[in-house]
Amino acid sequence: MQQTLGFVESYYIKFCKVLARFSKAEVKPSRELSDALEMLEWDIRPEEIARASRVVMYPTIAIFLLLLVVSVLFGLNPIVFIVLTAAAPLAANHFLSEYPKSRAKEEVLVALGNSPLIVAQLATSLKQNPNLEQATGFVAKYGEGRIARDFSTALRDVWVGKYPSLFDRIPVLAEKYGKWSEGFHRSMYLILSSFNERNARRKAETYNKSMEVILTDFVDKIKEYTASLHMPTLFIFGFGIIMPLILVSVFPLVSFFGGKLSLDTIAIFLLVSLVGVYFYSGIILRRRPPMLTITDIERDVPEGYLRIGKTKFPAVPFSIVI
Known part of the structure; x- marks a missing residue:
């Protein structure tokens, strides 16, 4: 699609x-x-x-x-x-x-921010009924984000005969996102491997393992990213704050001793420094790992209103009166 x-x-x-x-x-x-x-x-x-x-x-x-x-x-x-x-x-x-x-x-x-929820929905549905088509339909219906839409596409591909079964289509989905997330890749294959287990307890352990794997992968990548921010932070602080301050403070001294440091040179240096810090910050941010997406819970009452019984009132006038 x-x-x-x-x-x-x-x-x-x-x-x-x-x-x-x-x-x-x-x-x-x-x-x-x-x-x-x-x-x-x-x-x-x-x-x-x-x-x-x-x-x-x-x-x-x-x-x-x-x-x-x-x-x-x-x-x-x-x-x-x-x-x-x-x-x-x-x-x-x-x-x-x-x-x-x-x-x-x-x-x-x-x-991938929604991937832990997707894996949890898939595992929970399979715990209740070990039917992959039903579990995929559950994720496609109630899941959020692009991966949920891809599950819907996978289900449709099987229905139209593009793939023999979901056991052939789910690995394609796992490989697609596996290039970006090893945890999601392993979780999908763990769920598929659960159908080879005959023991109900072992099946449940495999489902739990699939959720543990993707959550552990999230945590490990966040820790690695956090640890890697030390040097970039020092670099941005140095070239974005310290170097311009040093240049501004040195300018009067250079002029006092007869040196020539034109305003054009200072302006170019500051501009290049600013642009460099901006692009370097963007590079660092693009290296960040996926973060868990917070589920958006719909409100019964619009923002700025409160409800008493079945009636909705503007919150500001009500607060002023109180």
Whole structure:
């Protein structure tokens, strides 16, 4: 099932398809890019994105070379445009090739946030009645998020004869998300292996083990991520706060001793530092593991109201009166 595309995603795909037409070179995309597009289900091949990311460098170089010439003709400082001419093509190439990976990571983080609940629903249903089709239907009906929709798709694929049974379709689902979560991968195969158990107690232990595995995987990854934040935090603090303060404090001393430190140089340094910290922070945040999704409980009373008996009142006037 193809996902509904947003404004940026839609124009990104169109832009890459147009650029890819200008190159017939055989470019082998990375495995990570292929996995990302498989997860996103976008209507574009990884080879097209790989070609587009190379082609985009040429017009980018031409544009910034033109700006560099204009800056020289008008007597502007060409240093900024020289730096941009060197950096912009690489940045454009990086954006086109990395954007699908970043979007896939975001999708996976949201989807896997519901995975412990999905496994728990599947295991609970199987404990009551060891029928995989019924348990899959239960998850498809009451589960939340993308994985629950994939369970619904799996059930439909079996009904239309695309797969012989759910025992052939569930492993496909496990492999799809197993690239991103080993815990979910193991939990799915543990649940499938429970059908080989004849002893009811062993079956129940396998179901419990499947839930334990995915929760342990969540906790371990969160601990690893937390432990890895020490150096990035120091780096962001140093370049985002300490270095600008040092530069501002040193500027009067340099001027006092006759040194030349122009405001343009300071502005460029601060701008580069700010942009660098911003992008580095984004990289660190994209490494974060999935987090448990809090179940949204619907309210009987709208926000800002209270109910007395069967009547609803605005909370603010009632609070003022009291």
